Amino acid sequence: MVRVLVIDEDRAAIQELGLACLAEGVAVAMAENVCEGVRVLLSTPVSLIAVDGALLRLTPREHARLFERVAPGVPVVVVVRPDTTLDARATFELAGFRVLTRPVDARDLVEKAPSLR
Numbered sequence: 001m002v003r004v005l006v007i008d009e010d011r012a013a014i015q016e017l018g019l020a021c022l023a024e025g026v027a028v029a030m031a032e033n034v035c036e037g038v039r040v041l042l043s044t045p046v047s048l049i050a051v052d053g054a055l056l057r058l059t060p061r062e063h064a065r066l067f068e069r070v071a072p073g074v075p076v077v078v079v080v081r082p083d084t085t086l087d088a089r090a091t092f093e094l095a096g097f098r099v100l101t102r103p104v105d106a107r108d109l110v111e112k113a114p115s116l117r
Helices: 011-023 034-043 060-070 086-094 106-112
Strands: 003-007 027-031 048-052 076-080 098-101
Touching (some): 011 027, 086 098
Parallel strands (some): 003 027
């Protein structure tokens, strides 16, 4: 089954995105922080990880290595707020993440991961 892990502390946003993903035929696993997300990744296979950029405390490269160790080959989308600087967005992209601006549309999320189409 195709499944997306959404890591975000905004429960309302997670639930709204989760319902929209279900309507697109994509299951959703949810976590409120990166540590909880890593636990989910260790027990649940996913096709895509979407994480709120505000929750990333390490450098983008360190997070890229972390996600690659825990979920090799799984694409990661970093969700940023509309006022995020171009430099911050570029730093995420240079580390290998795809970047989407909040609020995230489920179709945009699915488009970012070729394995979900």
